[in-house]
Amino acid sequence: MSETFRAPIGTQDVLPPDSHRWQILVSTFADVAARYGYGLVHGPMFEDIGVFLRLGAGTDVVRKEMYDFHDKGDRHVALRPEATASVARAYVQHRPVTPWKVWCVTPVFRYERPQAGRLRQHHQVDVEVLGEADPDVDVEVIALGADYLAALGLRRWRLVINTMGTPADRAAYARTLTEWLRDRAADLPAEDREKVESHPLRVLDSKRPETQEVVADAPRIADVLDQGSRDHFARVQEGLRALGIPFEIDVRLVRGLDYYTHTLFEFQSEALETAQSTVIGGGRYDGLVEQLGGPPTPGIGFGSGIERMLLACDAEGVLPPPESVLDVFVVDVTGGAAARDLAQELRAAGLRTDRAFGGRSMKAQMKVAGRSGARVAVIVGEQELAEGTATVRDLRLGEQQTVPRDELVARVRRMVEAE
C-alpha cells in the first residue's frame, strides 16, 4: 500500500537548477550546429529492431544491450541504442537532397551496468552528414566537435583519430589480425583470447596491460589499406592541420560499432578522473545506408553524451553558476486576489514573475521572496489595497517605495534593468 518508487536503475531525474545546465549544453550545441549549416531533425525514440540490428551482430550495443520488446501489435521494436541508425533510416525513407547535414538531441538506451559517466538512459547531441564522401566533410564534422568543446570553454581534451579504410580493407585486416593473434593466443588473458576469432579488432584496444604488450607489434591497418583509403586519411589529416586542430593518430582506436569505415575519432576529456572519458565519439559509415535498404550513400557523424560532457564541464569548472530565474516576486497579505492580478500584469509586460500562495504571513512570504532570487518584491497590504498602490522593494538594496498601481510595471522594469 505504501510502496514507493525510484527512478529505474541507471536513469536519473534532472531537476532545477541542474536542468538549466542541460539547456546550456544543448543550446550551445544548437548554435554551433547552426553555424555549420546543420538542420534539426526529430524522430521516433523507438524503431523496428531491424534498424538497429544493422549495426552489426558483433556489436555489444546490439548483442546484449538493447531495450527491445514486442508492442501490443506484436511488432518487435527497440528503444534507440544510438542515434545514427535512426537518422540513416529517416534518410532512406525521405531521400532528402544531399549532402544532408542534420543534428539532433535524443535519449539513448543501453542495458548496461551503470557507473561513473555511464547510464542506462543517457542523452546525446548528435550530428550526421549523409550523401557526401569528400574527406573535407570528415574534417568539418571533427571541427564542429572541436568548436563545441571550445564554445563550452573546455580546454583539457585530446582528439584521437584512426582509419578503418573501406569495408574490404577492414575485412582483410581482420583476417590478417586473427591469424597473427592465433599464434599468440596463449599469451592473452582469457577475456581477450575469446575475441581473437569473433572481434579481433577489439583485442587491439583492450585495456589489459598483458594484451597491450602482446599487441604492441601487431600488423597495422595502414599496411593493408588501398590507395584510395590512404589518400582519404591523408586529406583528413591535412585538413585538421590546416585548421589548427591538434590530433593524435592511435592505430589501436577501434570503437564498438561495426559499421565504421575510414575515419574514426574520439574527443577524450583529460580532466575526467573516471574510466569513461570519451565525450565525443564518431566516424564514417559508408556502408550503413545501403544495409538499411537505401542506395549506396556515404555518411559520417558523431554522438556526444550530455551527462558525460557535464561531468567534464564540472571537472574544468567552466559552466557559469545558475543565475536567478526571476525578476519579481509578489507578496500579498490581503487574500491573494491582488497577487493574482498583479502577477499576470507583470508577466504580460515580459517580467519573470512569481508569487506566494496560501495566504501566509508577510514574514513568511518575504522569506520566500528573498530566497527566490528575484531582484524586486512587490508588496500589497491593507493600506496599498485601500489606496490603489503597491510597495516596490529592491531586495538587494533593501530600499522600498510605494507607487500608484498604474506606474507599477514601469517602476519594476526600471529597477530590474538597473545595475
Added chain:
RNA sequence: GUGACCGUAGCUCAGUUGGCUAGAGCGUCAGGUUGUGGCCCUGAAGGUCGGGAGUUCGAUUCUCCUCGGUCACCCCA
C-alpha cells in the same frame, strides 16, 4: 553479465563490545514585531536505522538472502 565497497530523518553524517522513548548540522514549517526577507534566538514536524529471513531473552548493531547506491571490468557517450 562479473567483481569490490556501501545503505541511519529531504540532504550530509554521528551512534550502540547487541539492551531504556535513535541523535547532530543543514533544509522545511511556526514563533521571537503592530505589515517586511537575507543575521540571531526558540520551538515543531520528519526515521518501521533499505526490505525479508535467521541467531538471541533482546538486533539499527551479528549471519544469510534480496533490493538499491557507488566504483571498476566489459562496452561506450
